[in-house]
Amino acid sequence: MASNVARYKTDVWSDWCPGCGDFGIVAAMQKAFAELDLDPAQTVVVSGIGCSSKTPHFIHANGVHTLHGRAIPFATGIKLANPRLTVVVNGGDGDLLGIGAGHFVAVGRRNVDITVILHNNQVYGLTKGQASPTLRRWEQVKSLPRPNIQDAVNPIALAIASGYTFVARGYALWVDHLKELIKAAIRHKGTALIDVLQPCVTYNNLYTADFYKGRLYKLEEEPGWDPIVHEPSIDEIDEKVARAWEKALEWGQRIPVGVFYVNPHVETYEERIAKLNPLYQEKPIALQEIEENGTPAISREDFIKLFNKYIVEVDRR
Amino acid sequence: MPLRDLLLLIGGPQGSGMETSGQILTSALARRGYGVLSDREYYSNIVGRHSYVHMRISSHTIPRSLTYPVHLAGFVDAESVFTHTFDIASGGWLIYDAGTDPTKITRIPSMEPQVRDRLLGKYREHGIGETVKDVIEYLEKEKGVNIVPLSFKLILNMLRQKYNMTLGQAQRFRSTIIFAAMAALLGLDADSVSYGIERRFRGREKVIEMNKFLASKLIEEIRSDYGTPLALEPSSIDIDKLLIATGNDVVGMGKIVGGLRFQSYYPITPAADESTFLESHESLVVDGEKKGNILVFQTEDEIAAIASAIGAGLTGARSATATSGPGFSLMVEALGWAGMNESPVVITYYQRGGPSTGQPTRGSQSDLLFTMFASHGEFPRIVLASGDPEEAFYDAINAMNYAERYQVPVIHLLDKFLANSTFTVPIPDWGRIRIDRGKTIFKAEGDFKRFDKSEPISPRPVIGSGAITWYTGDEHDEYGHITEDPINRVEMYEKRMKKLEIADKEIPEEERAKLYGSGKDFLLLGWGFVKGAALDALAVLEEKGLKGAYLHLRMFIPYPSRMVREILDSYGAERVIAVEHNIMAQASLATTMNTGFKIGRYILKYTGRPIYVMELVDAVQRIVEGGEDKVVLTYGE
Numbered sequence: 001m002a003s004n005v006a007r008y009k010t011d012v013w014s015d016w017c018p019g020c021g022d023f024g025i026v027a028a029m030q031k032a033f034a035e036l037d038l039d040p041a042q043t044v045v046v047s048g049i050g051c052s053s054k055t056p057h058f059i060h061a062n063g064v065h066t067l068h069g070r071a072i073p074f075a076t077g078i079k080l081a082n083p084r085l086t087v088v089v090n091g092g093d094g095d096l097l098g099i100g101a102g103h104f105v106a107v108g109r110r111n112v113d114i115t116v117i118l119h120n121n122q123v124y125g126l127t128k129g130q131a132s133p134t135l136r137r138w139e140q141v142k143s144l145p146r147p148n149i150q151d152a153v154n155p156i157a158l159a160i161a162s163g164y165t166f167v168a169r170g171y172a173l174w175v176d177h178l179k180e181l182i183k184a185a186i187r188h189k190g191t192a193l194i195d196v197l198q199p200c201v202t203y204n205n206l207y208t209a210d211f212y213k214g215r216l217y218k219l220e221e222e223p224g225w226d227p228i229v230h231e232p233s234i235d236e237i238d239e240k241v242a243r244a245w246e247k248a249l250e251w252g253q254r255i256p257v258g259v260f261y262v263n264p265h266v267e268t269y270e271e272r273i274a275k276l277n278p279l280y281q282e283k284p285i286a287l288q289e290i291e292e293n294g295t296p297a298i299s300r301e302d303f304i305k306l307f308n309k310y311i312v313e314v315d316r317r
Numbered sequence: 318m319p320l321r322d323l324l325l326l327i328g329g330p331q332g333s334g335m336e337t338s339g340q341i342l343t344s345a346l347a348r349r350g351y352g353v354l355s356d357r358e359y360y361s362n363i364v365g366r367h368s369y370v371h372m373r374i375s376s377h378t379i380p381r382s383l384t385y386p387v388h389l390a391g392f393v394d395a396e397s398v399f400t401h402t403f404d405i406a407s408g409g410w411l412i413y414d415a416g417t418d419p420t421k422i423t424r425i426p427s428m429e430p431q432v433r434d435r436l437l438g439k440y441r442e443h444g445i446g447e448t449v450k451d452v453i454e455y456l457e458k459e460k461g462v463n464i465v466p467l468s469f470k471l472i473l474n475m476l477r478q479k480y481n482m483t484l485g486q487a488q489r490f491r492s493t494i495i496f497a498a499m500a501a502l503l504g505l506d507a508d509s510v511s512y513g514i515e516r517r518f519r520g521r522e523k524v525i526e527m528n529k530f531l532a533s534k535l536i537e538e539i540r541s542d543y544g545t546p547l548a549l550e551p552s553s554i555d556i557d558k559l560l561i562a563t564g565n566d567v568v569g570m571g572k573i574v575g576g577l578r579f580q581s582y583y584p585i586t587p588a589a590d591e592s593t594f595l596e597s598h599e600s601l602v603v604d605g606e607k608k609g610n611i612l613v614f615q616t617e618d619e620i621a622a623i624a625s626a627i628g629a630g631l632t633g634a635r636s637a638t639a640t641s642g643p644g645f646s647l648m649v650e651a652l653g654w655a656g657m658n659e660s661p662v663v664i665t666y667y668q669r670g671g672p673s674t675g676q677p678t679r680g681s682q683s684d685l686l687f688t689m690f691a692s693h694g695e696f697p698r699i700v701l702a703s704g705d706p707e708e709a710f711y712d713a714i715n716a717m718n719y720a721e722r723y724q725v726p727v728i729h730l731l732d733k734f735l736a737n738s739t740f741t742v743p744i745p746d747w748g749r750i751r752i753d754r755g756k757t758i759f760k761a762e763g764d765f766k767r768f769d770k771s772e773p774i775s776p777r778p779v780i781g782s783g784a785i786t787w788y789t790g791d792e793h794d795e796y797g798h799i800t801e802d803p804i805n806r807v808e809m810y811e812k813r814m815k816k817l818e819i820a821d822k823e824i825p826e827e828e829r830a831k832l833y834g835s836g837k838d839f840l841l842l843g844w845g846f847v848k849g850a851a852l853d854a855l856a857v858l859e860e861k862g863l864k865g866a867y868l869h870l871r872m873f874i875p876y877p878s879r880m881v882r883e884i885l886d887s888y889g890a891e892r893v894i895a896v897e898h899n900i901m902a903q904a905s906l907a908t909t910m911n912t913g914f915k916i917g918r919y920i921l922k923y924t925g926r927p928i929y930v931m932e933l934v935d936a937v938q939r940i941v942e943g944g945e946d947k948v949v950l951t952y953g954e
């Protein structure tokens with residue numbers, strides 16, 4: 001369906017370093033969008049700041065390239081105001097797990113129906129290779145004058161702890177595998193994380209394509225691997241979380257990719273709002289009519305009724 | 318002779334129901350058509366510290382300012398008696414708990430040492446001893462204050478016996494004692510008091526019954542002892558419906574009428590009450606007819622608050638966030654993003670005392686320049702400020718109109734005084750309300766030049782309209798893609814800034830500044846909550862032979878330069894006095910920057926308490942007649 005993929009391409013030149021893993025991620029997104037047949041006008045790619053966050057400009061769909069670390073709250077506002085939109089966030093590891101870590105956690109607690117694609121290259125690419133929150137202690141990538149002395153945060157474990165209901169890891173150079181993960185994440189109802197291991201050819205001389213070669217293995221090829229919570233019982237959730245957690249910690253000679261955890265039974269934030277206020281699901285707040293020819297939809301009579309509690313009828317006697 | 322205006326004070330520890338007393342009195346008074354304004358002064362504390370309600374009641378006008386001394390005070394504790402010893406007028410009335418008589422000022426743990434020492438200094442000056450009894454004697458003998466001593470203990474014991482309640486439960490009725498005793502002296506009829514009680518406790522039958530029982534008993538007893546010395550003349554205010562609302566409520570109402578659909582916030586005083594108000598009005602259903610709904614989104618921080626509001630705005634929802642200084646400090650980077658991306662968003666900004674956490678529950682006007690210049694780079698924004706509940710209501714609507722019409726972030730400035738005061742407000746005039754969505758488009762298609770350079774204000778198809786648009790905080794081309802081309806840079810930069818010129822042409826200057834009065838002796842230049850005190854001070858000064866005027870600034874960007882310059886010139890530098898709640902005279906600096914007119918007379922207050930009419934009158938006299946350049950006001954505890 002090559003021609004269909006073309007529908008999601010722009011003619012903006014990608015100015016990433018040749019060989020950058022971001023190319024693979026964009027290719028996987030475009031293929032996934034094509035296979036899901038997403039309407040570009042009803043799809044929004046929201047990003048932060050960093051090399052990876054230039055992504056929206058290369059994808060033919062609405063693109064919102066925001067502030068460093070803030071893609072998630074922008075995306076949340078977009079999604080909550082018009083839940084009919086498909087919203088995908090792209091951000092770097094510095095962006096989403098450093099400066100934006102608070103938002104990364106908060107969106108999981110809410111289970112807003114968006115997909116977060118984390119470009120995990122262990123460095124701050126655009127600022128020339130400083131240690132990112134996923135670089136491990138004592139590792140020294142080539143731009144660092146001295147080794148990194150902070151511990152790494154584990155994106156998979158953090159997402160599970162924060163309440164994400166779809167947690168996966170992909171590899172930027174395994175485009176078709178990643179494409180499938182993206183499709184599943186978008187189809188999933190709730191907050192989805194895809195942690196994408198992404199070689200940075202310029203600044204990361206440790207986690208190279210060579211490094212990953214031979215170490216990565218696919219969870220789905222493990223006998224008996226089933227990350228999905230089928231019955232929303234505490235027992236099953238506990239078991240699936242525990243197994244995902246164990247896999248999340250695996251790093252070294254063998255590094256798992258694939259789906260770690262899926263719980264389709266958790267209400268999304270949108271559903272929670274609708275439960276409290278059924279009006280919410282009738283028409284997206286973004287599309288409601290608030291006026292007619294400049295006259296507010298709320299008339300003076302409506303006002304008096306709406307705020308009756310605040311109004312005193314003067315009775316002079 | 319019945320009174321036309323009356324000032325009163327209700328004092329007690331935070332959490333003891335002083336606000337409830339104030340609310341019940343306000344409802345009872347409004348029911349009979351009186352205008353009421355009350356300021357609530359409280360510590361950043363939940364329970365125990367001294368708080369008070371300072372109220373003005375009028376039979377002939379809707380009050381807009383406060384002053385001292387008060388004619389009537391009701392205090393539940395010793396700390397209030399001490400704190401407000403010098404706030405009561407000669408010949409005024411004081412209701413207090415006689416059980417506190419032996420309490421010494423040095424034995425009040427909640428009283429701040431500075432307050433105590435300052436009061437002790439004044440007590441020494443006036444030969445007052447250290448107990449409540451000593452203060453009461455001084456007030457009675459030296460000041461001719463009429464004392465109404467009540468035994469709270471006996472009253473509450475009586476209540477306990479009748480309703481079989483614990484001491485803790487009975488303590489809640491301290492507020493009843495206060496409002497009932499006040500209602501007695503004010504000559505309020507039983508029905509209006511019942512109305513006030515029912516309105517406050519809506520549907521809680523038992524509480525209503527107990528309050529009514531206690532109130533009517535007290536009113537009867539107190540009236541038989543003291544009569545109705547503070548009876549008000551019947552109201553002559555021509556109005557049949559009054560809103561009783563705080564500034565926070567009024568802004569919320571304005572937003573609802575103006576079509577707000579998304580409000581984000583992170584809790585902060587004195588802004589959060591607005592969001593709570595909106596949250597309790599999320600479904601707009603009138604007589605079963607669905608008018609829409611609002612989503613109030615509590616975020617993880619203020620960065621997320623503004624970011625989500627901008628995001629919602631991109632999709633076409635009218636969106637806003639409400640905050641105060643510390644929160645806005647966090648929002649600043651995103652403010653620039655909205656400016657760069659020509660995205661509508663409203664920031665409702667309730668100023669409190671800064672810097673840092675400053676005085677979280679006290680008022681201030683110290684963030685004007687911050688809002689005018691916040692965020693790096695240069696971009697258009699609109700900054701407007703409200704001075705009373707009516708302005709706040711229409712401004713809340715207009716802020717959203719401006720945001721969409723000019724595709725800019727709009728900062729709507731208010732302050733704690735306005736936010737937390739309770740007002741009686743006329744029902745708004747629908748003739749003054751319009752919703753203007755500018756070039757917002759809900760149906761479009763294809764790749765869209767969101768930043769079409771052919772006009773400063775480009776059509777804005779919302780995300781979801783069918784068009785495909787891109788946004789970026791980087792400098793961009795017409796499609797919203799990054800470009801660093803120098804010529805495009807110039808064009809885009811100028812395109813954005815030109816929108817301000819358009820706003821300056823379109824928004825009438827008379828709406829951006831308003832001149833009150835025509836006296837030529839002096840001109841007060843102020844903004845925000847200064848308005849009420851300034852207008853009332855003008856009237857007092859006129860009686861003293863000084864005829865002045867008040868120029869009320871309503872919009873700082875775009876600044877109404879031509880009109881203001883003309884007015885200032887007609888007075889000359891000698892006679893223009895800036896009146897503000899800050900130390901830098903920030904609005905005067907903004908004025909100088911925009912008009913070139915140098916202002917050199919100041920009346921400033923930065924204690925965190927509102928400007929009172931009597932101190933403003935005195936300060937104007939000192940400047941106009943006494944030749945002083947600057948007076949710093951400090952009245953109020």
Ligand SMILES: Cc1ncc(C[n+]2csc(CCOP(=O)(O)OP(=O)(O)O)c2C)c(N)n1
Pocket residue numbers: 049050051052053068091092093094095096119121123124125126127132
């Ligand atoms: C508030 C703020 N601080 C710092 C920067 C500078 N900055 C730009 S990109 C970046 C880091 C990007 O690293 P990452 O998010 O990992 O993305 P990558 O470039 O590696 O894809 C930083 C710190 C910024 N744009 N904004």
Ligand SMILES: [Mg+2]
Pocket residue numbers: 050092093094119120121122123124125132
């Ligand atoms: Mg990175």
